[in-house]
Amino acid sequence: MKEIxxxxxxxxxxxxxxxxxxxxxxxxxxEATDSAYAEYSHFYVGAALxxxxxxxxxGANQENAAFPSGLCAERSAIFSAQSQFxxxxxxAIAIAAKNENGFLAKxxxxxxxxxxxxxxxxxxxxxxxxVLLYGTDGVYCLNSASDLMPLSFDASSML
Ligand code: THU
Numbered sequence: 007m008k009e010i011x012x013x014x015x016x017x018x019x020x021x022x023x024x025x026x027x028x029x030x031x032x033x034x035x036x037e038a039t040d041s042a043y044a045e046y047s048h049f050y051v052g053a054a055l056x057x058x059x060x061x062x063x064x065g066a067n068q069e070n071a072a073f074p075s076g077l078c079a080e081r082s083a084i085f086s087a088q089s090q091f092x093x094x095x096x097x098a099i100a101i102a103a104k105n106e107n108g109f110l111a112k113x114x115x116x117x118x119x120x121x122x123x124x125x126x127x128x129x130x131x132x133x134x135x136x137v138l139l140y141g142t143d144g145v146y147c148l149n150s151a152s153d154l155m156p157l158s159f160d161a162s163s164m165l
Contacts, residue, residue, distance in 0.1 A: 014153040018113075018144045028098065028147075031056050032140050034064055035100035036109065038079065041066035051079035051103040051114065055087050057094040058133075063087040079103075080120035084127060095131035099124065099151075100138040113141035116154065124151035129160045 021029060031054050038052025044067055051067045065083025069076040077085075080101060087096060103114040116124070116139075128135055134150040152158065 012156045014156065015149065016153070017147045019147055020144055021140075024138070024145060024147075027056065028100070028136075028138055031062065031098055031100040032102065032138050032145060034062055035102040035138075035140060038064040038066045038083075039102055039104050039109075042079065043068045045069055046071070046073070046076075049103060049105050051101065053079040053083040054100045055083050055096050056098040057087060057091055058097050059094055061091065061094065063090070078117060078120050080116050081123050084123055088127075095133050096127050096135050097133075098136035098138065100140060102140040109140070109142050111141050111143045113139035113144065113146040115139055115146075121151065121155045122158070125155050125158050125160055128152060129162075 021032060024032065034054035035052045038054055039050040042050035044050050046069045053065045055063045057063065063083055063086055065079050065086055067076065067079045068082060101114050101116060103110050124135060128151050137148040137151055137154065139146040148154065
């Protein structure tokens with residue numbers, strides 16, 4: 007038997023320790039929470055992407071009475087960006103979430119399906135996507151979506 011230890015690199019920064027462009031992206035994600043349609047969960051998630059040329063694309067969770075028909079903020083933003091700008095890799099994503107009491111203290115962490123889609127974007131463009139996860143306690147910063155998904159499945163897993 008061999009034990010394999012996996013580790014990921016996460017940095018917790020105060021928001022004012024971020025670069026200006028990362029801070030702006032986090033603020034866009036916070037603003038995007040206002041575009042959520044979260045009639046059922048009352049959990050409002052915003053995502054903001056920075057594309058390779060600096061274009062910012064936002065998304066917010068969109069719910070439906072038939073729950074599986076809704077979509078998370080991250081995938082709303084990513085699929086919108088891919089539809090409008092298919093040639094532009096995603097350089098960074100920021101995510102923020104609030105409930106009826108305001109923004110969460112602990113950084114929001116994306117669901118498994120969104121992590122898989124983020125990983126697919128890195129695989130498609132062969133470049134890393136920086137991940138910024140906002141909470142009022144601080145911002146988790148990761149250099150790659152693959153850090154959110156150890157032992158992941160992508161196109162190379164089928165070779
Ligand atoms: N949600 C997101 O938009 N992103 C996440 O990372 C986690 C969950 C949404 C889906 C649903 O509309 C609500 O939050 C509650 O799960």
